Structures are given as C-alpha cells and as structure tokens.
Amino acid sequence: EPKKYRFRTMRQNLVESADYLDDQIESFVPIVQEHYQLSKDDFGDPTIQSQSEIYAVGRIVPDSPTTEGFLNPESLALETSRISGIGRRISLNLTEVNDFSLFCGQIVALKGKNVSGDYFLVTEILSLPYPNSPVSTTEDIQKLYNGKTDRTSKIIVTSGPYTPATSFDLTYLAEFVDKVNTSIKPHAIVMFGPFIDVTNPLIASGNLPNFPNVKVQPKTLDEVFSKVIAPILSQINSKIQVVLIPSTRDALTKHAAYPQDSFNRNILQLPKNFKCFANPATFQINESFFGCSNVDVFKDMKEVTKGGTITLRNRFDRISEHVLNQRRFYPVFPGGIKKKLISSSDSKDKKIYEHLSGADLEVAYLGLTEFVSSFTPDVMIIPSELQQFARVIQNVIVINPGVFVKATGVRGSYAQLSILPANIDDGKLTKVESPDGEVYLHNVWKRARVDLITI
Amino acid sequence: NGIDTLQPLETTVADIERFKDSSALELTCPNCANKFLFGGIIASNFYTMCYNGLQCKNCEHIFSPLQITSQLERCIRSHISLYYAGWLVCDDKTCGTVTRQISVFGKRCLSDGCTGVMRYKYSDKKLYNQLLYFDSLFDCEKNKNQLLKPLYHSGDIDYPISSLNESSIKVLSEQNRDLFETNRSVVQKYLSDCARRYVDLGSIFEFMRE
Numbered sequence: 001e002p003k004k005y006r007f008r009t010m011r012q013n014l015v016e017s018a019d020y021l022d023d024q025i026e027s028f029v030p031i032v033q034e035h036y037q038l039s040k041d042d043f044g045d046p047t048i049q050s051q052s053e054i055y056a057v058g059r060i061v062p063d064s065p066t067t068e069g070f071l072n073p074e075s076l077a078l079e080t081s082r083i084s085g086i087g088r089r090i091s092l093n094l095t096e097v098n099d100f101s102l103f104c105g106q107i108v109a110l111k112g113k114n115v116s117g118d119y120f121l122v123t124e125i126l127s128l129p130y131p132n133s134p135v136s137t138t139e140d141i142q143k144l145y146n147g148k149t150d151r152t153s154k155i156i157v158t159s160g161p162y163t164p165a166t167s168f169d170l171t172y173l174a175e176f177v178d179k180v181n182t183s184i185k186p187h188a189i190v191m192f193g194p195f196i197d198v199t200n201p202l203i204a205s206g207n208l209p210n211f212p213n214v215k216v217q218p219k220t221l222d223e224v225f226s227k228v229i230a231p232i233l234s235q236i237n238s239k240i241q242v243v244l245i246p247s248t249r250d251a252l253t254k255h256a257a258y259p260q261d262s263f264n265r266n267i268l269q270l271p272k273n274f275k276c277f278a279n280p281a282t283f284q285i286n287e288s289f290f291g292c293s294n295v296d297v298f299k300d301m302k303e304v305t306k307g308g309t310i311t312l313r314n315r316f317d318r319i320s321e322h323v324l325n326q327r328r329f330y331p332v333f334p335g336g337i338k339k340k341l342i343s344s345s346d347s348k349d350k351k352i353y354e355h356l357s358g359a360d361l362e363v364a365y366l367g368l369t370e371f372v373s374s375f376t377p378d379v380m381i382i383p384s385e386l387q388q389f390a391r392v393i394q395n396v397i398v399i400n401p402g403v404f405v406k407a408t409g410v411r412g413s414y415a416q417l418s419i420l421p422a423n424i425d426d427g428k429l430t431k432v433e434s435p436d437g438e439v440y441l442h443n444v445w446k447r448a449r450v451d452l453i454t455i
Numbered sequence: 456n457g458i459d460t461l462q463p464l465e466t467t468v469a470d471i472e473r474f475k476d477s478s479a480l481e482l483t484c485p486n487c488a489n490k491f492l493f494g495g496i497i498a499s500n501f502y503t504m505c506y507n508g509l510q511c512k513n514c515e516h517i518f519s520p521l522q523i524t525s526q527l528e529r530c531i532r533s534h535i536s537l538y539y540a541g542w543l544v545c546d547d548k549t550c551g552t553v554t555r556q557i558s559v560f561g562k563r564c565l566s567d568g569c570t571g572v573m574r575y576k577y578s579d580k581k582l583y584n585q586l587l588y589f590d591s592l593f594d595c596e597k598n599k600n601q602l603l604k605p606l607y608h609s610g611d612i613d614y615p616i617s618s619l620n621e622s623s624i625k626v627l628s629e630q631n632r633d634l635f636e637t638n639r640s641v642v643q644k645y646l647s648d649c650a651r652r653y654v655d656l657g658s659i660f661e662f663m664r665e
C-alpha cells in the first residue's frame with residue numbers, strides 16, 4: 001500500500017491522466033445503476049439529440065475550456081466518458097432544477113433530455129449514494145479492548161504552519177510540546193505539515209535569520225528541520241505515538257505532488273515513536289478509521305449553487321458531503337492554484353501573474369486519493385486555512401483543526417478528540433447483519449467529543 | 456528485471472542549447488531587498504563571489520549559505536508547482552487554446568471543431584532542463600571552465616561594466632566549493648526524484664505501439 005505512493009514525480013503523462021479521468025466517470029455508472037435499480041438501457045448519450053428522457057453520468061466542467069473561476073448555473077457543461085458519449089461535452093440547462101450545489105470535477109448522475117442537440121435539459125439531479133461505514137465483528141472489538149472498556153482514547157490533531165510568516169520563532173511549538181507531556185497527555189498526536197512552508201515570505205525574501213541555540217548554523221531548509229525543529233518534537237514523551245502527514249508545501253520532501261509520499265523518518269532524525277504517513281492516508285486507531293488528507297478542499301471548492309435549501313446550509317457541511325459523496329478526499333478538478341498579480345500593462349489590459357502554489361495534483365495517480373475499499377472513514381480530517389471546525393456529517397466526524405500559528409503570529413488552534421471505547425454491551429454500536437454474520441457499525445460520532453482549543 | 460533498467464537521458468546536448476528556455480535564478484538580498492539574477496561565478500553589476508561567499512554589491516551584505524539555498528529551493532519548488540498546475544496548450548496555431556481542462560481523450564482539443572493536439576505547456580523535459588540549469592550554476596568544474604549559460608549579452612542594460620579573468624574564476628570556484636556543493640545537494644534532492652532522469656525500455660519503444 002504505502003509503496004504505491006513512492007512513484008517518481010515530475011513526469012505527467014497526458015494520456016495516463018485522461019485514462020484516470022475517464023475511469024472516474026465510469027466507476028460511478030454501476031454505483032448509480034445499482035442504487036436506483038436502473039437498467040443499462042436507461043442510460044443514454046446526453047450529447048446527442050433525442051426526444052426521450054435519459055439518465056447520464058458525467059463530470060461537471062465549464063462550458064468553455066478557457067473559463068477559469070467565476071462560473072454560474074448558465075455556464076456549466078457535462079463531460080461524458082469515452083464509452084457513454086465519446087468524451088464529448090454538452091452544455092447544461094439547469095432552469096428546471098430548484099436546488100443544487102455543483103462544482104468542477106464533480107461526478108454527477110442526471111436525468112433529462114437533449115431535444116435540440118444544443119444542450120441537455122436537466123429534470124433531476126440524482127444524489128449519489130453515500131459509501132458504507134466500516135464495521136467490526138464482536139471478536140475484533142473484544143480483542144482490541146481486551147476487557148479494558150473504561151479507557152477513553154485521546155487524540156490530538158495539529159496542522160502547520162508551526163511558525164508565523166514573519167519570523168522563524170518556535171516558542172509556541174516548544175510550549176505546546178511541554179503542555180502535551182505535562183497536561184494534555186494524549187495517546188496519539190496527528191501532525192499535518194507544512195513544517196517548513198516553502199511559500200513562507202521570509203524564504204522568498206531570503207530573510208532566514210541565525211538560530212541562536214544552534215552551534216553550527218543550518219545550511220539548508222532540511223537542516224533547519226533536523227537541527228532546530230526535530231529537537232523540539234523529539235521532546236514529546238516516547239510513549240505518545242506521533243503521526244506526521246506532509247503537505248505539498250513542505251520543504252522537507254522532494255515529493256511535491258498530491259497524492260504525496262510520506263516523509264522519511266530517518267532523514268528527519270526523529271525518534272521511533274514518530275510514524276510518517278502518506279498524504280492522503282487512512283489508518284486505524286483501535287477500531288476507528290481515520291481518513292486524513294492535506295489539500296485544502298474547503299478553500300478550493302468553488303460551488304455553483306441555486307435554491308434556498310442549499311445556500312442556507314453551512315458551507316463546510318455541503319463540501320464535506322461532496323467529499324463523502326465523491327468518495328475521494330479532493331474531488332475538485334482542475335485543482336486550485338494561488339497566483340499573484342505582478343503587472344497589468346494598461347494597453348491591452350493583459351495581466352501577468354506569478355504562480356505561487358497550488359493543489360499540485362498528479363492526475364494519473366489520483367486513484368490513491370479515493371476512499372480505501374470504498375468505505376467512509378469514521379473520522380475525516382482535512383486541514384484548512386479557513387476557520388477551524390468539527391462537525392458530524394452523515395455520521396462522519398469531520399475536523400479542520402485550524403492552523404497552529406496564524407501568519408501574523410497570533411495563536412491558532414488544535415483539535416482534541418476523546419473517544420469512548422467501543423463496547424458491545426452499552427448500546428452505542430449498531431448491530432448489522434452481513435453475509436459474514438453479525439457485525440457492528442462503530443458509531444464513533446456517538447462516542448466521541450471534539451474540542452477545538454487555542455494553542 | 457530488464458524493464459526497470461535505468462539509463463541517463465540526453466547527456467550529450469550542449470548546455471547553452473539545452474538551457475535556452477530555462478529561466479534564471481533570481482535572488483533577493485536579505486539586507487537591502489535588492490533583487491538580482493545569479494549566474495554563477497561571472498561578472499555582474501549586482502553581486503560578486505568573494506572568497507567567503509556571495510556578496511551584494513549594493514550593500515555589501517554577505518549571504519549566509521542558508522540565505523542562498525532556501526531561495527534556490529523555493530525557486531525550484533515554484534517551478535515544480537507551476538508544472539503541476541497542468542496548463543495545456545493546443546498545437547494548432549490558429550487555435551492556441553490554453554487551459555487546465557483535460558478531455559477524457561487527453562490530447563483532444565476542447566475548442567469546437569479544432570483538430571489540434573493538446574500538450575502540457577510546461578513539459579517534463581523543460582522542468583528537467585530547468586533543474587539541470589540550476590545544478591550547472593553551482594557546478595565548480597563548469598564554473599572553472601566557463602561553460603555556464605551567459606546571463607547577459609552585450610547591449611543589455613545590465614551588461615556588466617567590469618569583467619572577471621579566468622584565473623580569479625578558478626580560484627573563486629575552489630574557495631566556494633563547499634557552498635556550491637551545498638546548493639547542488641538541494642538541486643540533486645529534486646533531480647533524484649525527477650522521473651525524466653530515468654527512462655525505462657517500455658517508454659523508449661512506446662512509438663512502436665502507436
């Protein structure tokens with residue numbers, strides 16, 4: 001599994017990227033077909049003229065390849081797969097649908113017809129079924145807890161940057177490590193990068209200071225980590241498991257694309273209680289499945305919405321539902337980019353931008369960002385620059401711990417998750433009959449409490 | 456395992472030709488915020504390589520090694536990020552569509568009726584050459600033998616007023632060897648992951664299957 005992330009970067013292949021994008025559409029066809037009990041004949045090619053109503057599965061795209069950003073309900077199109085419509089795209093007429101939230105890259109199932117050949121008139125947007133939650137057997141659960149059903153597990157989640165944009169001051173981090181050891185005392189800490197953010201303005205201006213407590217000054221950013229940051233992190237009590245998940249903005253990795261290979265613990269010079277996981281990563285703590293992804297989908301997803309019942313809802317809820325629905329941690333395509341206007345020559349209002357950063361998607365490998373075995377995680381953690389939050393959406397706990405330190409140096413936040421042990425006798429688990437006998441839904445959302453705490 | 460046999464690519468192309476589309480490395484002086492292009496141990500109106508490192512001509516600040524390597528690394532990463540932005544361009548001159556949309560038939564142009572072929576605007580070859588260019592700037596042998604791509608041409612506004620003689624370039628290359636090796640290690644970190652550096656036999660023979 002982790003080996004799959006170890007592909008060589010910087011070799012995008014357009015045909016391989018397209019193969020994945022095609023598969024993505026096709027993989028939802030059987031899901032829709034089964035969920036709505038449709039037959040193959042109910043599906044048609046929405047790009048060609050027809051008098052009858054059909055079902056179609058495709059990707060939401062802008063109706064012109066040169067449109068970037070600012071989309072509205074009149075400027076969307078549906079892209080078909082190679083099989084379903086020879087990859088053609090057709091403009092969508094959404095006037096007959098009252099409530100929707102759509103975004104570029106979304107796979108949708110639509111009902112409607114194309115009477116004139118010019119557009120597909122949508123009469124219904126079929127909601128995609130949510131994937132199943134993971135389950136455990138009685139045996140699994142008893143083995144995990146071994147009778148110790150009184151122990152609440154405490155897990156801390158933090159997300160970088162860990163230094164302000166105005167200095168390389170690590171006082172907050174040192175203070176936090178101290179608090180972890182003496183008062184918080186968690187079982188595990190999940191730390192998301194960036195640990196050293198290559199987009200930090202001090203790096204751009206060459207303004208790296210001398211580090212006063214270091215004998216031989218670091219000569220590279222990697223050495224800033226091993227000589228300055230690693231010694232602080234290594235102070236974390238060795239009984240606490242620490243999981244590190246990289247960011248594509250981390251200077252500490254040569255793998256600057258998403259999905260992203262894990263850090264190398266030896267190169268970072270960290271002790272054995274540190275575990276380095278890929279981005280995204282799905283792992284278990286006891287029975288609970290944690291899905292962790294470190295690309296800011298909450299910031300990047302630009303929805304086109306219509307209707308009061310949709311727009312009045314919390315935006316984080318809508319986006320979380322999209323992620324669960326689409327069964328992948330970053331369903332936006334093309335990925336977000338951040339650029340800076342450097343000049344606009346007044347003659348032809350031509351603007352020149354400098355590229356700063358982005359989602360850095362390695363499209364051909366996006367299959368690694370899909371939910372593992374098509375299960376929803378019990379807890380989904382996706383850090384964002386936006387306001388920290390913890391919400392229960394479709395019985396999944398969704399957490400954005402917030403940044404550890406704000407760019408200005410103001411204290412940020414972390415999330416503290418307390419999960420009561422799974423206990424077959426206390427009624428908090430739901431029994432489900434499965435082909436393999438009786439199994440239990442974990443219902444972590446019923447047993448957990450999440451606090452968002454200022455660092 | 457024959458299919459995984461790795462071999463270096465394009466080692467014979469002359470650097471000046473190979474780097475003709477590579478962009479220069481811009482450095483900012485941490486002390487006076489002056490920005491200038493760094494082109495190795497060459498004559499420049501903005502910086503000198505002295506025996507103890509890189510010095511800003513405007514304010515005489517001598518860069519610490521980290522003040523150079525961190526800017527080099529940031530510059531490499533912004534190139535990689537631009538590469539991953541995945542801009543495509545249509546090769547039909549009358550169309551020339553530039554987009555980040557990818558058709559499920561990758562190479563197909565999304566403009567109505569256009570039969571052009573789409574390709575990545577920032578190709579992996581260009582990125583690979585860009586990294587090799589950065590590597591060459593800190594290559595002592597290339598500096599000594601003055602094999603670097605020139606930053607300026609006579610007539611440029613910034614064309615250096617003074618010049619550097621061959622023997623001082625040789626001496627300065629040796630005096631800055633450690634500093635240059637440290638910078639090269641930063642470039643090598645990324646070159647080592649750059650898939651273009653290796654070619655498997657499968658892809659060499661790709662054209663036979665098309």
Ligand SMILES: [Zn+2]
Binds near residue numbers: 484485488514
């Ligand atoms: Zn200066």
Ligand SMILES: [Zn+2]
Binds near residue numbers: 546547551564569
């Ligand atoms: Zn074209």
